[in-house]
Amino acid sequence: MLIDFTRQEERVIDSMNGGRGKTVAKMFANASGRVIVSRIEPGASIGLHVQNTGNDINFVASGKGRAVCDGVEEILMPGVCHYCPKGSSHMIENTGDEDLVLYTVVDGI
Secondary structure (H helix, E strand, C coil), rough: CCCHHHHHHCCECCCCCCCCCCCEEEEEEECEEEEEEEECCCEEEEEEHHHHHHHHEEEEEEEEEEEECEEEEEEEEECCEECCCCCCEEEECCCCCCCCCEEEEEECC
C-alpha cells in the first residue's frame, strides 16, 4: 500500500499531550495502526504521556531534540529512532532551531 503524504491534510496541534508550542502532522490511520509525518516547531514539545494505543516508533528525519521514555533521556538527531513500547511513558521536545521532523508508526492498535 502506498501512503502519499503529499495528499494528506496537515493538522496543527497546539500543546500536544500537554506539551508546549505547535506540532504539525499528516496522518494515515486504519484498524492496524497509524503512520504519521510530524514537524515539531523549535522550542515545542509533545508532553509526557502513557503510550496506550500501541508501540510508538519515531524515526528522526531532520532537526534535533530529546525524548524521555520511562525516565531515560535520549538525544534525537537525523538517522536515529526513538522507540516507546505500549504502556511506557514518554515525551519528545525540539531542542534545535529548526523543525524536528519525525516519521512515526504506531502499531498494534
